[in-house]
Amino acid sequence: MRNDDKKQTVPTLWGNLSFQKLQRASILVLLLILCAIASFNTPTFLTWYNLVDNLFTNTAALGVIALGMTFVMIAGGFDLSVASTTAVCSVVLVLVMNAFSSCGAPAAITAALLVTALVGTALGAVNGVLIAYVGVNPFVVTLSTMLVFRGLALILTGGGQSLQVADIALRNRFNWIYDTKLPVFGHDHQIMLPIVIFLALFALGIYLLKFTRFGHYTYAIGGNEEAAWLAGVNTRRVKASTYALCGFTCSVAAVIFLAMTATAQPEAHMGRELTVIASVIVGGTPLGGGSGGLVLTLTGLLLLQVIENLLTQFDIGAEYRPVVTGLIIVVVVTIDVLARRRGRT
Amino acid sequence: MKTDKLKSSDILLAMQGIVKDFGGTRALDQVDFDVRGGEVHALIGENGAGKSTLVNVLAGHFSDYKGLITFAGQDVRITNPRQGRQIGIAVIFQELSVLPNFTVAENIMLGEETGARWSRKMDRSSLNAQARQTIDLLRFDLDPDEPVGRLSRARQCMVEIAGAVRRNVKLLVFDEPTACLGSEDVEKLFSVIRELKSRGLGIVYISHRITELPRIADRVTVLRDAKVVGTRNIAGCRLSDLTRMMLGHDLTEFFPEKTNRPGKTILKVHGLSRPGVFEDISFELREGEILGIAGLVGSGRTEIARAVFGVDKASGTLEFQGATVPARSPSLCRRLGIGMVPENRKREGNITGRPISENLNISILDRLAGTLGFQSPRRLALQAGRMVERMRIEPPIPKTNIQNLSGGNQQKVIVGRWLAAESKVVIFDEPTQGIDVGTKSQIYRLIMDMACKGRAIILICSELLEITKLADRILVIRAGRLVREMPGPETDEDTLLALCMGKGKSE
Numbered sequence: 002m003r004n005d006d007k008k009q010t011v012p013t014l015w016g017n018l019s020f021q022k023l024q025r026a027s028i029l030v031l032l033l034i035l036c037a038i039a040s041f042n043t044p045t046f047l048t049w050y051n052l053v054d055n056l057f058t059n060t061a062a063l064g065v066i067a068l069g070m071t072f073v074m075i076a077g078g079f080d081l082s083v084a085s086t087t088a089v090c091s092v093v094l095v096l097v098m099n100a101f102s103s104c105g106a107p108a109a110i111t112a113a114l115l116v117t118a119l120v121g122t123a124l125g126a127v128n129g130v131l132i133a134y135v136g137v138n139p140f141v142v143t144l145s146t147m148l149v150f151r152g153l154a155l156i157l158t159g160g161g162q163s164l165q166v167a168d169i170a171l172r173n174r175f176n177w178i179y180d181t182k183l184p185v186f187g188h189d190h191q192i193m194l195p196i197v198i199f200l201a202l203f204a205l206g207i208y209l210l211k212f213t214r215f216g217h218y219t220y221a222i223g224g225n226e227e228a229a230w231l232a233g234v235n236t237r238r239v240k241a242s243t244y245a246l247c248g249f250t251c252s253v254a255a256v257i258f259l260a261m262t263a264t265a266q267p268e269a270h271m272g273r274e275l276t277v278i279a280s281v282i283v284g285g286t287p288l289g290g291g292s293g294g295l296v297l298t299l300t301g302l303l304l305l306q307v308i309e310n311l312l313t314q315f316d317i318g319a320e321y322r323p324v325v326t327g328l329i330i331v332v333v334v335t336i337d338v339l340a341r342r343r344g345r346t
Numbered sequence: 347m348k349t350d351k352l353k354s355s356d357i358l359l360a361m362q363g364i365v366k367d368f369g370g371t372r373a374l375d376q377v378d379f380d381v382r383g384g385e386v387h388a389l390i391g392e393n394g395a396g397k398s399t400l401v402n403v404l405a406g407h408f409s410d411y412k413g414l415i416t417f418a419g420q421d422v423r424i425t426n427p428r429q430g431r432q433i434g435i436a437v438i439f440q441e442l443s444v445l446p447n448f449t450v451a452e453n454i455m456l457g458e459e460t461g462a463r464w465s466r467k468m469d470r471s472s473l474n475a476q477a478r479q480t481i482d483l484l485r486f487d488l489d490p491d492e493p494v495g496r497l498s499r500a501r502q503c504m505v506e507i508a509g510a511v512r513r514n515v516k517l518l519v520f521d522e523p524t525a526c527l528g529s530e531d532v533e534k535l536f537s538v539i540r541e542l543k544s545r546g547l548g549i550v551y552i553s554h555r556i557t558e559l560p561r562i563a564d565r566v567t568v569l570r571d572a573k574v575v576g577t578r579n580i581a582g583c584r585l586s587d588l589t590r591m592m593l594g595h596d597l598t599e600f601f602p603e604k605t606n607r608p609g610k611t612i613l614k615v616h617g618l619s620r621p622g623v624f625e626d627i628s629f630e631l632r633e634g635e636i637l638g639i640a641g642l643v644g645s646g647r648t649e650i651a652r653a654v655f656g657v658d659k660a661s662g663t664l665e666f667q668g669a670t671v672p673a674r675s676p677s678l679c680r681r682l683g684i685g686m687v688p689e690n691r692k693r694e695g696n697i698t699g700r701p702i703s704e705n706l707n708i709s710i711l712d713r714l715a716g717t718l719g720f721q722s723p724r725r726l727a728l729q730a731g732r733m734v735e736r737m738r739i740e741p742p743i744p745k746t747n748i749q750n751l752s753g754g755n756q757q758k759v760i761v762g763r764w765l766a767a768e769s770k771v772v773i774f775d776e777p778t779q780g781i782d783v784g785t786k787s788q789i790y791r792l793i794m795d796m797a798c799k800g801r802a803i804i805l806i807c808s809e810l811l812e813i814t815k816l817a818d819r820i821l822v823i824r825a826g827r828l829v830r831e832m833p834g835p836e837t838d839e840d841t842l843l844a845l846c847m848g849k850g851k852s853e
Binding site: 213230235 | 700712718720763
């Protein structure tokens with residue numbers, strides 16, 4: 002009825018926590034069950050090679066983008082342009098390395114990394130400014146920049162052919178980023194550099210999100226942008242920054258991708274933006290923002306990857322994979338919505 | 347319609363000994379209430395006094411009330427919303443139930459359309475003609491072909507009223523109709539109500555704004571703590587008496603003693619203007635001073651506050667502690683030491699879905715940051731805990747989500763936010779709207795406390811009594827202009843209301 006202010010029941014501390022925990026646990030349990038199925042079916046699943054070399058390393062690049070996307074989505078936003086941004090960054094990487102190849106490998110690689118990071122951040126900032134300062138809907142902005150950035154990658158490559166670093170020595174030096182194995186757990190259990198990069202950024206992201214003003218503001222904007230603005234938060238700058246950050250993570254992902262494949266394809270990664278967004282949502286960061294987090298995103302990411310891995314194991318045709326992935330997203334999000342509705346009354 | 351058969355002096359609705367319980371709490375306790383045809387009977391009371399429950403009984407939202415209802419000479423028991431409508435009672439709630447994409451005529455005729463069932467292209471000309479009949483009967487200024495979504499709230503309200511009248515309504519209940527109307531719209535609505543009254547309809551008018559009653563009501567019934575305190579004729583009734591009936595307290599107990607001492611000027615506003623909203627507003631604010639801004643809803647008082655805090659753009663200069671403030675924004679104002687408790691708590695105050703602690707700390711995060719911008723969770727929790735204790739927020743658990751608090755406790759969090767920020771100037775826009783009496787008193791005390799500590803306060807409030815009891819000076823705003831400055835303590839609310847409405851000899 003009207004006057005509902007007075008009749009609301011106040012949940013206890015315990016009630017609040019258990020609800021959150023339950024939600025997080027359900028995804029983790031699902032992840033563990035799937036892992037168990039996988040390891041029963043194929044003994045090789047739980048091997049270091051499959052898990053770390055194969056699964057995690059392949060996830061690292063997408064995972065880096067998902068970190069940036071999590072910030073954007075916690076602030077209530079949305080970025081469809083990440084795959085295109087990554088494509089532009091890969092192309093820029095190769096172009097800069099080719100341009101500087103006469104200066105020696107270290108100089109060329111440093112220059113390429115710096116320029117790419119700048120380009121990625123700048124492209125993200127374009128989204129951010131249009132969304133936060135001009136006030137255009139994030140879906141519309143990033144849908145158009147998705148197309149524009151993709152076009153940019155095509156133009157930069159002169160019409161869509163793949164690019165490679167011309168200097169073989171330089172190319173090999175750059176591939177070091179992917180090939181390097183760190184014998185963290187002895188020589189049988191090495192960790193590849195992309196995973197280290199991902200983990201470092203993951204830790205940094207958690208620090209930013211949970212232990213800095215920027216992170217607190219990000220949550221506040223997702224919770225109620227108007228109220229945050231009236232509480233004296235520079236919401237526009239914070240919001241624009243989340244998109245710039247997301248652009249930056251795209252440039253890091255581009256570095257990993259390029260080191261992995263050695264070629265920059267302007268048409269690469271199409272559709273990956275949806276995988277990234279899906280893993281953030283499946284993890285538990287709601288569309289509209291205000292809650293969620295990086296650990297959740299990591300679970301979501303792993304869940305989708307393990308499912309992919311399982312589908313390969315069971316030899317299910319590629320044509321069925323989108324169906325399965327789509328269904329998983331709907332089911333997980335539906336459960337979440339139902340749980341929230343329960344939690345409210 | 348058939349309403350003209352009723353003689354205006356007849357008792358149209360009589361409610362006797364109405365009792366309604368929610369679980370263990372009694373929301374209505376032996377309430378007697380009656381309405382005559384052609385009368386506007388106002389129902390007032392604090393939040394939680396039982397007004398809304400009584401309306402919901404009339405609307406048929408409860409089937410388990412006790413007591414007798416006689417309507418148009420017959421005993422009735424209203425147990426569902428349909429039945430209420432059938433016997434001729436319509437409630438116009440704050441959230442109107444019009445369909446924005448349908449035309450005025452379609453809305454008025456909703457459910458009575460003639461023509462093919464599956465086609466929206468029914469006989470439009472006859473539909474419009476029938477709707478036009480009702481519109482003309484009520485002398486409303488509405489175009490049957492216009493989509494309702496394009497109309498102002500007052501006109502949307504007219505559409506809903508027309509629909510009700512079309513269905514032979516004899517009693518119309520308005521639930522806080524002016525809560526989100528501007529002053530022009532309020533005028534329009536009042537003239538509509540007068541028109542309905544002259545047609546012999548009975549009107550129940552619910553409000554917590556005492557000040558508008560003399561303009562519209564014939565009688566007033568005051569509810570407090572689920573009981574009727576009394577019923578009075580508006581003619582010859584003093585506002586202060588009604589306030590006393592509503593609060594049930596001695597006023598000296600309810601309001602804090604004025605102990606603040608204004609010091610030197612801290613804020614100077616000069617020539618603040620926003621075309622079409624307010625014009626040429628200039629005033630000064632001193633440390634330790636409470637400056638009241640009085641005016642009717644829609645007079646521009648909220649907009650002035652928003653302009654000072656940098657939310658809306660406005661021309662004019664602002665001088666804070668002797669220095670001109672350039673391009674204003676809320677974040678700049680916060681850093682300078684200006685804070686604002688906004689009017690609409692749910693939309694502009696609460697950071698939804700986030701715990702009390704974050705809501706309290708949001709404005710002081712730059713001060714709490716350590717090296718590398720580190721926000722120590724321990725320090726944040728300590729700070730929030732201190733504030734929760736100081737503001738006596740219930741439940742005293744900083745991790746509770748803010749939307750799970752009662753309105754009063756939410757407001758304490760928002761006020762606590764600026765208390766923690768140690769802002770030198772705090773603007774309070776309707777700080778006691780929609781909160782219970784106890785918390786109201788607590789918030790008055792907090793405001794007075796802040797002033798005593800040298801903080802400068804701007805207090806905007808619809809309840810004129812609050813302003814006269816707290817403010818040192820009162821600025822009267824009418825239609826976007828600063829018409830007069832009054833000394834606070836010596837002004838009584840009736841004079842102030844006359845000034846706000848433009849009836850007093852002010853200029």
